[in-house]
Amino acid sequence: MRRRVEENLVAYGFLSAALVCFAVFSWYPIARGAVLGFQQVDFVSDPTWVGWENFERLFADPLFATAWRNTLLFTALALVFGFVVPFLLAVVLNELKHFKAYFRLVVYLPVMLPPVVAALIWKWMYDPGPGLLNSALRGLGLDGAAWLDSADTSMLSLVIVATWANLGTATLIYLAALQSIPGDLYEAAELDGASVLRRLWHVTVPQTRFVLLVLLLLQIVATMQVFTEPYVMTGGGPEDSTVTVLLLLYRYAFYYNDFGTASALSLLLLLVLGAFTALYLRVTRKADA
Amino acid sequence: MRTLIAPGRRRAGYTITLVITTIVLTVVFVVPLLWVVVSAMKTAVELARVPPTIVPETWTPGTYAEAWDLMDLGRYFVNTIVVAVGVWAVQLAVDVPAAYALSRLKPVLGKGILGMMLLTLMMPAAVLLVPTYLTIADLGLLNNPLALWLLGAANAFTVFLLKRFFDQLPVEVLEAARIDGAGQLTMLWRIVLPLSRPILAVVSIFAVVAAWKDFIWPLLVFSDPARQTLSVALQRFAPDTPVNLLLAGLVLSSVPMIGLFLVFQRHVLAGLTAGSVKG
Numbered sequence: 001m002r003r004r005v006e007e008n009l010v011a012y013g014f015l016s017a018a019l020v021c022f023a024v025f026s027w028y029p030i031a032r033g034a035v036l037g038f039q040q041v042d043f044v045s046d047p048t049w050v051g052w053e054n055f056e057r058l059f060a061d062p063l064f065a066t067a068w069r070n071t072l073l074f075t076a077l078a079l080v081f082g083f084v085v086p087f088l089l090a091v092v093l094n095e096l097k098h099f100k101a102y103f104r105l106v107v108y109l110p111v112m113l114p115p116v117v118a119a120l121i122w123k124w125m126y127d128p129g130p131g132l133l134n135s136a137l138r139g140l141g142l143d144g145a146a147w148l149d150s151a152d153t154s155m156l157s158l159v160i161v162a163t164w165a166n167l168g169t170a171t172l173i174y175l176a177a178l179q180s181i182p183g184d185l186y187e188a189a190e191l192d193g194a195s196v197l198r199r200l201w202h203v204t205v206p207q208t209r210f211v212l213l214v215l216l217l218l219q220i221v222a223t224m225q226v227f228t229e230p231y232v233m234t235g236g237g238p239e240d241s242t243v244t245v246l247l248l249l250y251r252y253a254f255y256y257n258d259f260g261t262a263s264a265l266s267l268l269l270l271l272v273l274g275a276f277t278a279l280y281l282r283v284t285r286k287a288d289a
Numbered sequence: 290m291r292t293l294i295a296p297g298r299r300r301a302g303y304t305i306t307l308v309i310t311t312i313v314l315t316v317v318f319v320v321p322l323l324w325v326v327v328s329a330m331k332t333a334v335e336l337a338r339v340p341p342t343i344v345p346e347t348w349t350p351g352t353y354a355e356a357w358d359l360m361d362l363g364r365y366f367v368n369t370i371v372v373a374v375g376v377w378a379v380q381l382a383v384d385v386p387a388a389y390a391l392s393r394l395k396p397v398l399g400k401g402i403l404g405m406m407l408l409t410l411m412m413p414a415a416v417l418l419v420p421t422y423l424t425i426a427d428l429g430l431l432n433n434p435l436a437l438w439l440l441g442a443a444n445a446f447t448v449f450l451l452k453r454f455f456d457q458l459p460v461e462v463l464e465a466a467r468i469d470g471a472g473q474l475t476m477l478w479r480i481v482l483p484l485s486r487p488i489l490a491v492v493s494i495f496a497v498v499a500a501w502k503d504f505i506w507p508l509l510v511f512s513d514p515a516r517q518t519l520s521v522a523l524q525r526f527a528p529d530t531p532v533n534l535l536l537a538g539l540v541l542s543s544v545p546m547i548g549l550f551l552v553f554q555r556h557v558l559a560g561l562t563a564g565s566v567k568g
Contacts, residue, residue, distance in 0.1 A: 183291025
């Protein structure tokens with residue numbers, strides 16, 4: 001009995017620092033965030049309860065709808081590029097027996113760059129005049145694009161950067177998953193007369209289904225919180241075409257010091273992302289069991 | 290090992306695919322980086338020319354030194370290192386004992402605590418931005434690296450990875466040490482940590498890389514320009530800095546992470562699959 005008490009004391013001694021950190025920087029902010037959305041908060045006076053007022057202010061803001069539309073566009077484009085391209089790339093790399101180390105190194109190189117650095121490099125590459133992209137296009141006899149300077153292409157330009165910078169992670173995770181597929185499955189499928197595409201669809205995809213699903217959910221949650229690229233590269237422009245939900249949230253909180261309305265927007269974001277996160281947790285827990 | 294396409298059949302297409310893949314990946318991922326490194330050595334006038342010169346007409350490698358001085362990069366390097374090393378040290382100091390306690394000492398409510406920690410992973414980071422910022426402000430930790438260190442220590446993923454590793458350590462070794470009269474602290478320090486080198490390497494690299502790459506938290510915490518990290522300072526300088534100097538600054542600030550990657554490649558890539566899920 002005494003021994004058990006002593007062991008618990010030791011254990012809680014070991015846990016104490018972590019408990020404090022989690023309490024102050026995770027658990028308390030979670031609870032506080034739920035309340036903040038219904039309060040008027042600034043640094044000057046004490047918070048006051050305002051009910052749904054913050055939400056009403058948000059809904060009245062024309063940028064609110066724009067921000068969600070832009071964010072959904074970003075997420076959709078990011079899924080097309082960031083989900084499909086790494087998978088196909090991994091399938092190709094898995095077939096290649098040469099230069100393996102080089103390929104891994106190269107696709108992962110941009111992942112190591114600070115996102116601000118990647119964004120600033122690309123901002124310069126997108127320059128319609130001396131920028132590398134348009135220079136290369138002109139070299140091929142094509143017209144350049146306005147890239148970040150036009151509302152039509154600005155979001156696509158941001159997605160390209162984000163994909164370029166992050167695709168290495170997904171590619172290497174898929175590659176690891178592909179390598180665990182038993183070779184006899186392909187052999188059996190081939191003996192049954194399945195073509196390469198059919199083998200890809202009926203063997204490769206189902207065998208990696210779990211990893212595909214997990215990364216899909218993670219990517220939705222991550223891309224809907226896009227901030228660095230629009231903040232650094234466009235500041236939300238041109239014509240508000242790259243104002244994302246998080247950029248709007250940042251403006252409410254840190255330009256207008258309206259932390260209540262920013263928190264109301266956080267809660268809406270949580271509502272949307274919570275569904276995907278819950279799904280993700282269910283999927284991974286099932287796999288753990 | 291047998292993959293999608295049978296080895297015997299690929300001779301014709303294989304070489305073509307290999308060549309195309311090599312060219313495409315090099316052009317997409319290596320060329321832009323080399324382009325930046327080289328372009329930084331052009332003069333500002335040459336850099337503005339359309340179409341751009343591929344090889345600089347006048348090599349001015351001095352831009353690197355000039356950029357370092359102009360933007361006072363030394364200061365921001367030190368600031369960034371203070372943040373990254375602090376995050377690493379505090380995270381290990383806080384999370385290793387916690388994971389050990391949860392894994393081996395199994396205290397009352399231990400499972401509940403782990404569950405509560407993992408719950409924080411469910412929270413999208415953006416949702417906690419404002420309340421966490423206000424909490425940091427309330428504690429008077431704005432413009433103080435301690436804010437980022439402690440924030441980094443509340444990392445459920447690290448606790449989870451460590452705990453899972455500690456769970457798999459052989460019980461006999463720990464029992465033997467216990468019979469020899471070792472206290473828990475000695476066991477953790479003398480036996481568990483040396484056995485846990487692989488996972489400690491992975492967790493360490495994750496912590497340093499994440500801290501170096503982080504942008505939004507340093508942006509929020511360090512409003513004082515003298516305290517800012519490289520990422521925050523560079524985006525602040527970007528609009529008013531001559532392009533060749535800015536590019537040089539970008540290259541310089543990426544060197545440590547690229548270097549780290551080249552040296553610890555194996556660990557970084559191993560961590561990638563340890564951190565993700567098995568298929």
